[in-house]
Amino acid sequence: xxxxxxxxxxxxNEATGAALYDRFKASAELLSAEVHRAANMExxxxxxxxxxxxxxxxxxxxxxxxxxxxxxxxxIGQAAGVTxxxxxxxxxxxxxxxxxxxxxxxxxxxxxxxxxANSIESRMVSILPPIHMAVIRTKNILPNxxxxxxxxxxxxxxxxxxxxxxxxxSRTSDIERVxxxxxxxxxxxxxxxxx
Amino acid sequence: xATVLKNEINNALNNDNLTGALGRFGEAYLPAxxxxxxxxxxxxxxxxxxxxxxxxxxxMEALAQQFLAQAEKNGAKVxxxxxxxxxxxxxxxxxxxxxVKSVIKSxxxxxxxxxxxxxxxxxxxxxxxxxxxxxxxxxxxxxQRPSHMVMPAIHMTRGEVAEIFSKETNQQLEPDxxxxxxxxxxxxxxxxxxxxxxxxxxNIAVAETGTLVMCTNEGNGRLTTTVPxxxxxxxxxxxxxxxxxxxxxxxxxxxxxxxAQKLTTYVTMMSGSTPAIDLDGNIVEQKEMHxxxxxxxxxxxxxxxxxxxxxxxxxxxxCLNVCPVFQKVGGHVYGDxxxxxxxxxxxxxxxxxxxxxxxxxxxxxxxxxxxxxxGKIDLPALITELRRRTVKKEGxxxxxxxxxxxxxxxxxxFHSLIRTASVAQKPFVKGNTIRHLPLFFSGLTEGRSLPAxxxxxxxxxxxxxxxxxxxxxxxxxxxGCLGDFVYPEQGEAAYKVxxxxxxxxxxxxxxxxxxxxxxxxxxxxxxxxLAKQNIEALExxxxxxxxxxxxxxxxxxxxHYLDHFKDDPAWRARAEKISAKMVDFPSFVxxxxxxxxxxxxxxxxxxxxxxxxxxxxxxxQEPRELLTKAGVTLTEMKGCDDCxxxxxxxxxxxxxxxxxxxxxxxxxxxxxGANVLALDCPGCKMQIAGGLDAKGKNIxxxxxxxxxxxxxxx
Ligand code: SF4
Numbered sequence: 038x039x040x041x042x043x044x045x046x047x048x049x050n051e052a053t054g055a056a057l058y059d060r061f062k063a064s065a066e067l068l069s070a071e072v073h074r075a076a077n078m079e080x081x082x083x084x085x086x087x088x089x090x091x092x093x094x095x096x097x098x099x100x101x102x103x104x105x106x107x108x109x110x111x112x113i114g115q116a117a118g119v120t121x122x123x124x125x126x127x128x129x130x131x132x133x134x135x136x137x138x139x140x141x142x143x144x145x146x147x148x149x150x151x152x153x154a155n156s157i158e159s160r161m162v163s164i165l166p167p168i169h170m171a172v173i174r175t176k177n178i179l180p181n182x183x184x185x186x187x188x189x190x191x192x193x194x195x196x197x198x199x200x201x202x203x204x205x206x207s208r209t210s211d212i213e214r215v216x217x218x219x220x221x222x223x224x225x226x227x228x229x230x231x232x
Numbered sequence: 233x234a235t236v237l238k239n240e241i242n243n244a245l246n247n248d249n250l251t252g253a254l255g256r257f258g259e260a261y262l263p264a265x266x267x268x269x270x271x272x273x274x275x276x277x278x279x280x281x282x283x284x285x286x287x288x289x290x291x292m293e294a295l296a297q298q299f300l301a302q303a304e305k306n307g308a309k310v311x312x313x314x315x316x317x318x319x320x321x322x323x324x325x326x327x328x329x330x331x332v333k334s335v336i337k338s339x340x341x342x343x344x345x346x347x348x349x350x351x352x353x354x355x356x357x358x359x360x361x362x363x364x365x366x367x368x369x370x371x372x373x374x375x376q377r378p379s380h381m382v383m384p385a386i387h388m389t390r391g392e393v394a395e396i397f398s399k400e401t402n403q404q405l406e407p408d409x410x411x412x413x414x415x416x417x418x419x420x421x422x423x424x425x426x427x428x429x430x431x432x433x434x435n436i437a438v439a440e441t442g443t444l445v446m447c448t449n450e451g452n453g454r455l456t457t458t459v460p461x462x463x464x465x466x467x468x469x470x471x472x473x474x475x476x477x478x479x480x481x482x483x484x485x486x487x488x489x490x491x492a493q494k495l496t497t498y499v500t501m502m503s504g505s506t507p508a509i510d511l512d513g514n515i516v517e518q519k520e521m522h523x524x525x526x527x528x529x530x531x532x533x534x535x536x537x538x539x540x541x542x543x544x545x546x547x548x549x550x551c552l553n554v555c556p557v558f559q560k561v562g563g564h565v566y567g568d569x570x571x572x573x574x575x576x577x578x579x580x581x582x583x584x585x586x587x588x589x590x591x592x593x594x595x596x597x598x599x600x601x602x603x604x605x606x607g608k609i610d611l612p613a614l615i616t617e618l619r620r621r622t623v624k625k626e627g628x629x630x631x632x633x634x635x636x637x638x639x640x641x642x643x644x645x646f647h648s649l650i651r652t653a654s655v656a657q658k659p660f661v662k663g664n665t666i667r668h669l670p671l672f673f674s675g676l677t678e679g680r681s682l683p684a685x686x687x688x689x690x691x692x693x694x695x696x697x698x699x700x701x702x703x704x705x706x707x708x709x710x711x712g713c714l715g716d717f718v719y720p721e722q723g724e725a726a727y728k729v730x731x732x733x734x735x736x737x738x739x740x741x742x743x744x745x746x747x748x749x750x751x752x753x754x755x756x757x758x759x760x761x762l763a764k765q766n767i768e769a770l771e772x773x774x775x776x777x778x779x780x781x782x783x784x785x786x787x788x789x790x791x792h793y794l795d796h797f798k799d800d801p802a803w804r805a806r807a808e809k810i811s812a813k814m815v816d817f818p819s820f821v822x823x824x825x826x827x828x829x830x831x832x833x834x835x836x837x838x839x840x841x842x843x844x845x846x847x848x849x850x851x852x853q854e855p856r857e858l859l860t861k862a863g864v865t866l867t868e869m870k871g872c873d874d875c876x877x878x879x880x881x882x883x884x885x886x887x888x889x890x891x892x893x894x895x896x897x898x899x900x901x902x903x904x905g906a907n908v909l910a911l912d913c914p915g916c917k918m919q920i921a922g923g924l925d926a927k928g929k930n931i932x933x934x935x936x937x938x939x940x941x942x943x944x945x946x
Binding site: 155164183187203221 | 367440449452476484495
């Protein structure tokens with residue numbers, strides 16, 4: 038376990054567990070993100086299956102990662118009858134209905150997700166399709182932005198080359214200051230926490 | 233002033249879209265920002281940012297080298313461009329070498345600063361350089377300039393956007409915002425997928441780790457840095473910070489101050505080159521990443537002892553959002569990429585000093601931006617300095633110079649001229665005000681009546697006045713020009729209240745103009761002469777306190793005089809003694825007048841906070857408490873601390889803007905239904921009372937001292 042994870046675990050256990058999750062959910066929903074939680078892997082598989090079925094889209098792209106493998110997202114999708122792909126993403130992600138990727142941390146105070154996005158797959162699937170599903174472990178919720186920065190700061194040698202922060206779906210207010218969701222990035226952000 | 237600027241101002245003021253959109257935004261901005269900062273200590277955060285950024289500015293060169301080494305270690309190529317031209321040539325060369333036909337860009341002010349797009353289209357074979365930020369794209373399609381640093385197309389309506397997009401996509405589009413956004417997504421998506429190069433800017437550059445931090449909302453930043461196989465980042469040296477942890481405080485403030493968000497939707501931190509997929513679908517393990525670290529005037533700015541402060545700017549644009557002038561005229565009037573108060577300063581160093589010299593005239597000196605700036609920059613002071621340097625370089629119009637040097641510094645002459653004016657104005661005075669002036673003075677009375685100069689100034693009405701009973705302390709009364717020659721009744725009221733508090737009051741006869749007009753017009757030598765005259769006059773009386781009704785005079789005597797003599801220890805010591813005794817009237821009464829007894833006034837009153845009383849002196853609660861004690865019913869107006877548009881000589885130089893700001897104030901006052909407007913500044917009184925009179929409104933404007941004197945129990 039890295040020092041970074043260690044710290045996250047501690048701050049989760051110590052005070053706040055459920056409170057952090059509730060706080061995150063409230064902040065993220067204010068930003069029009071959709072927040073779900075599964076108690077274990079099995080429940081997570083059911084949840085993800087249900088979401089994919091409800092979306093009713095023929096093609097889903099995903100970015101391979103540790104959590105994606107444990108979840109076995111590829112089989113889940115195939116069982117639900119959709120084409121699952123993690124390759125040739127310049128083309129595939131552009132016309133997929135959903136992209137699934139893992140993120141590393143959630144920031145309770147502001148409803149933001151953060152994580153290593155070095156892999157080109159994780160970036161393509163999270164930004165090109167109209168819907169992004171982010172999967173994350175519940176124990177990795179940090180209280181606020183400054184602590185998140187401090188967490189990365191403790192291990193600068195391990196700083197990802199592409200570190201990404203996402204708060205809700207893509208948005209603009211560039212025309213008459215009217216808020217519109219879904220410009221260049223996804224118009225829906227579905228967050229699945231796994232305990 | 234150049235007529236071009238004047239024309240731009242008139243165009244802007246007559247553009248309803250613009251003033252409507254900016255006004256609405258300005259009103260919504262403050263409460264939204266407040267909410268975003270809930271639970272945060274803004275003062276502590278901005279203190280940290282100021283430290284981080286000023287440290288970075290001090291060490292700019294060392295940090296640039298460290299950044300370069302780190303980023304190159306992580307597989308990026310760093311090019312240090314001395315000038316905008318060098319930056320442009322480098323990027324053009326990359327385009328030619330890689331045979332790039334299509335480029336996409338996400339918002340970068342630095343690229344606008346050097347007019348990069350134009351250059352690339354003219355000097356390379358590239359077919360297209362597409363802006364992808366929605367606002368920027370709109371602006372690009374219709375060939376305009378951005379009107380706001382954060383919201384470039386804020387001046388345009390959905391109807392206009394529909395027209396522009398219809399033309400671009402060859403179809404008839406309705407003015408429906410959601411649909412228009414979709415059209416933009418589809419059109420730009422195609423461009424993202426076929427572009428070989430993406431060009432972006434950055435909000436922060438971390439020397440310690442070679443990291444570039446980018447904030448966007450739409451997702452175009454992530455696409456630009458992910459989809460094309462070549463990535464170019466153009467970043468100014470002022471974006472450097474020393475440590476990775478420095479990112480924290482800046483990210484806490486930037487989105488909150490810019491758009492009242494707790495964080496932008498996407499924040500991307502790139503520390504070197506990452507994998508990409510090329511146009512044929514092959515994975516490239518380390519894509520080409522070029523970082524152009526641009527100086528273009530920043531080092532020169534850093535070397536300036538005063539203006540280096542401007543490098544603390546994090547480009548949040550709150551100084552535009554809270555600026556009463558910007559809200560009325562928008563960014564186009566500023567005529568350059570960087571707009572508003574900070575834009576005026578940046579323009580001087582990054583574009584043209586001459587241009588900036590003209591722009592500084594737009595500043596009202598209401599000090600509002602200073603209270604909101606997360607970089608803790610004293611913009612009003614920098615603008616005054618710019619004014620001073622402009623005057624030094626270009627000289628002052630002869631008439632003005634003559635008045636300042638020969639008349640203002642000669643108190644007897646100055647005061648006898650004012651007395652003559654009180655006779656000369658006679659034919660134009662109606663009641664107590666001047667409604668119209670003949671010939672070239674007519675601009676002065678446009679939309680506002682001027683108060684008449686009194687035929688018996690305060691100095692002839694009061695002198696030494698002792699209270700009944702025991703003397704608690706000795707007070708010198710400092711009237712200021714308006715208080716002496718235009719509104720003597722306010723001074724008399726103050727005398728009455730002060731006597732009732734047990735104060736002995738004296739009027740030092742040799743007191744003269746505080747000097748602010750001279751400082752503002754860029755003649756600091758004259759201001760210093762006046763400071764010495766006032767210090768001498770006040771010292772002679774040997775008093776415990778010096779009280780004034782004019783917040784600007786107090787600010788000048790209490791603070792500016794110390795600055796005037798920072799290199800002259802003997803005078804500095806004398807100025808310090810005077811400074812320590814200066815108190816504004818409401819604070820003085822609140823502190824020493826607890827025993828005052830009032831009859832209930834029972835008038836309905838609304839209170840206007842003068843810029844200098846509230847923001848420069850931090851006094852706003854005291855007058856409200858005193859007025860409540862005097863029994864008035866106080867109804868707060870919308871925007872009670874919005875500037876009235878006076879700004880000293882501003883209302884003469886920029887009458888159109890001044891009037892537009894005044895109109896808004898008057899509407900807010902009227903909406904409260906109050907009969908009396910109370911305030912604590914003779915300048916504001918001149919402006920607002922003049923505006924009310926010109927519009928034939930029946931609302932009286934009274935200084936707090938007058939209302940207190942009226943209510944006081946004999
Ligand atoms: S000067 Fe201050 S308020 Fe203005 S843009 Fe810069 S940081 Fe923001």
